[in-house]
Amino acid sequence: MRRLFETRPGDTGLPGPQRRWALLVLVMGTLMAVFDGGIVNIALPTLARELNVSESRVVWITNVYQLVSASSLLAFAALSRLLGRHRLYIGGLAVFTVASLACALAPGFAWLVGARVVQGLGAAAMLSIGPSMYRVIFPPRLLGSAIGIGALVVAFGIAFGPSLGGGILYLASWPWLFAINVPIGIAALLLALRALPREAPEAGRFDWPGALLSAGMVSTFVLALDQLGHGGLHLVALAPLATSLACLAGFIRRQRRAATPLVPLAMFHEARFSYAATISMCAFIAQGAAFVGLPFLFQSVMERSPLESAALFTPWPLALMVTGPLAGRLADRFNPAVISSLGLVLFLAGMLSLALLGEDTTLGHVVWRVALCGIGYGLFQAPNNRELLGGVPMAYSANASGVMASVRTFGQAVGTALVGLVLALSLGASESPVGSLTLALWLGVATVSLALALSLRRIPLARHAR
Structure with missing residues (x-):
């Protein structure tokens, strides 16, 4: 770990001591986004009971977060080139933190699902460009080690997210599943404003048709897979699958013609x-x-x-x-x-x-x-x-x-x-x-x-x- 923060002649990226704080920002953002899935999954039975909704409906508290995140990853990655990665990451972190507070204050099921949509957008903004920021922060000789730290963070979130959620539910009520993100998010925001490397935005226009086709392609594909997993091969699953393939064909055609393509x-x-x-x-x-x-x-x-x-x-x-x-x-x-x-x-x-x-x-x-x-x-x-x-x-x-x-x-x-x-x-x-x-x-x-x-x-x- 210590070698990640040592500076050698000819190193690109941030100076050694500044890498430590920039890495901490990425770790904090990634942990919150990854933890959020496991923490909420284990609480779905509790949420169904306390929000007075059926088990088939309550799963949308998880599904909508994953669906929105998956649908917007490519769009946010492209948008970061026009805004600068540090601006998009800080914006995503701020949106995720505010949405977490909205989730904690949710008076009912509909409010909570809506807040999870916004939270999914914030998570996608961070996760879409987080790995690429390692390349800006660290020199090439340390890139593999830095990415290894990122893999460790994701593994930690996967392994201990359910346990953390269970512990929170044992000690407190379900709103604290989301409220725990607020102080962590504020601390990460304050640190990000000082630690993340600045980039000048690139000239160009955002590929809105490509973004819409990408979102349609991914969201209908995930819905089709969900339907296949619950009921096998039937029309309800084949319709979104066909829509996804059509969006894929349109997306590829658009990317070949766009002046500043999404991908x-x-x-x-x-x-x-x-x-x-x-x-x-x-x-x-x-x-x-x-x-x-x-x-x-x-x-x-x-x-x-x-x-x-x-x-x-x-x-x-x-x-x-x-x-x-x-x-x-x-x-x-x-x-x-x-x-x-x-x-x-x-x-x-x-x-x-x-x-x-x-x-x-x-x-x-x-x-x-x-x-x-x-x-x-x-x-x-x-x-x-x-x-x-x-x-x-x-x-x-x-x-x-x-x-x-x-x-x-x-x-x-x-x-x-x-x-x-x-x-x-x-x-x-x-x-x-x-x-x-x-x-x-x-x-x-x-x-x-x-x-x-x-x-x-x-x-x-x-x-x-x-």
């Missing part, structure tokens, strides 16, 4: 970037399938309690927290594609071992398999993100950051839908759900295998770029 397609001519984005998508599909499938496997098949299931799953993010920063440091010294490929090998081994689990598996056998997935994913993520961000010119770094956040969202959504779709299609077809859940994990194995094949193929490209 410069020239980025995808950079092989390192395209490989890293595709590999990231495949890995997040597998992770999403595992994150949803394993709790079902632990509780429905192995008959473990929710608390035991949470404990069985915890080795994954804990292992990622340890290996993420290490992988970042290794990526600064060696070929990132090699480190990332090694992580995918371990991740594949872990997914294979999970797919081979049976109903009578002991707890010890589960723990090492889950931990192996976390170790592999931790070794993979930071070096791959380094390739994704470093594979394009600095002028495209904000757009690359938006793509990185988008493929993460898409991948997790696809992985989640795969589990739901397999369960829906096999409902009543077998006496035990173990076969369906195993199939979902095998689909995850297939996507990791594809990611590994692509990662091995890109190794010469990464070596030549160093």
